[in-house]
Amino acid sequence: MIPVFDGHNDLLLRLLLAPEKREEIWLTGEGRGHLDLPRMRAGGFAGGFFAIYLPSPVAHDDAELMAQMETPPYALPLPDLIPFQAAIAPAIEAAGHLMWMERASGGALRIVRSAAEIRAAMAEGVIAAILHMEGAEAIDEDLNALHVFHAMGLRSLGPVWSRPTVFGDGVPFAYPSAPDTGPGLTEAGKRLVKECNALKIMLDLSHLNEKGFDDIARLSDAPLVATHSNAHALTPSSRNLTDRQLDMIRESRGMVGVNYAVGFLNEDGCQDATRGWAPMLRHLDHLIARLGEDHVGLGSDFDGAEIPEVLGDVAGLQGLIGAMRDHGYGADLVEKIAYRNWLGVLERTWGG
Template identity: 65%
Template structure:
């Protein structure tokens, strides 16, 4: 079994929803969602980025948005910005859930690449505390507090505006060039993340914001869960120009498994087999090289292809890559080594 280190999951939201049943959800599973400890172990998933995310306020158009996403072409407006004071309680509860998982003994929140390697060698899940959308971070002092709590990866935006920048709307077909770049506060955030060696995640960021980070950051450029725009022209996917910029920084892209971002026609329908995923991987490898491609599932945050519908099925993807002609060394790089290496280049340890 080739181990898998994953670039993005949204499991912590399920932990919050489970309430008093959270321990059982993590340690035993409940038959729902995509992720839990038994399914990670069954699929060889040894660690990954556990995302903290603040949901939108429920709105009257939520059902219509789901219908539109299922019937491309579509172009949804960006949700309203969420105030930091409203986002912070959500974020703290989710951070608390990850810390509870650590207390149960089967997971370690890792702050260095060496700690990731040691945790995996000892048979525990190596978790990275990640915030997707920087709404819970009111200012640079708050960023330092989160860093002290273990934050080592940050996406300045989800698909809505923040005080720091602008996310891409959900749209297909669409360029990621959908709005203005980083705000002055966003540029300060980039500089401070570089100082603290917090990884900056480009997934969900629009093209001008991407370019601003590329110009400012001294770290490898990373998109934790994105696909190739040339294969599927979603606003959420990366253009060939963006891929070249990432490659020049010795950065990395984690392939997103979400059906809506993989499908060349943007359709959110059952997907069997791995042909489309392999088309994306071939394209990413052609532009990023063997050291610049990894995996970023989006488990518990999106609709998955049927043959990799939860973490227990990850070895199906591994076998598909091997059968496609990728050598074992390349598959190991994509599956786990590239993530650990780019984190070492970013964190410095």
């Protein structure tokens, strides 16, 4: 079984929305979602980025929005900015759920803060969990909360999740659309980049618009990383990265984790999960050709997206490994995509 290190999941959101069911969700599985401890073990899930993501306080008709994505073209409205005071409490609660998961796992999962700790956990067969923040609503403009979350274990942060923050603007969910959809980073966003560099917190470019991407590329001294994004040249969704952006990531010795969301994989942007492995393999081919074999990995978006039926959930990861082999990827490349490239970029970002 080839271990898989994953760039993004939203399991903490499931716990945040149903805390009374967290033992069932995490320890035994509830028959829903993509992730739980038994299925992670079954699929060879070695670790990854566990995202603090905050749902918008104002309810939206998710069924109606998803229906629009079924029939491209579409351009979905984004929720409003969440103020810091409304975001901080649920963000701390989500971080607490990951800490509870570590304790409740009986040693099967460990929160890690360095590449060396990831390697040690993998050597012991322990799932390595990185605390990540998808959208920095819970960080104040003075960045005091950034230091608090860093002390909790935060080692990766995306300044935005599509909706705006005080730090910048994200891309809307739109097809077809370029990612050049708004202004760049605010002055607070530029300070955030510098402070994340100083604290060795990885900056995630997924969901960020093109001008914000360019600002981080100009300001940051770390490799450029998009934890769960695909190729715009193949699927012209605003959420995907242009070849120009991919070239900048390659030049920085950065990384892209392929997103399993079918709407960002399928060429026509449709939410059709029945197309097998071909869309994902096509994006992998393009990213490898553009970035090189050392800068491509996996970024599932488990529990945050509709994924291919052929994969199903985290227990199906070895099927993906088999599909890459059948596609002609050699053993060395498969291991790079599965986990080695993530370890490499984290060492380059965090240090040893």
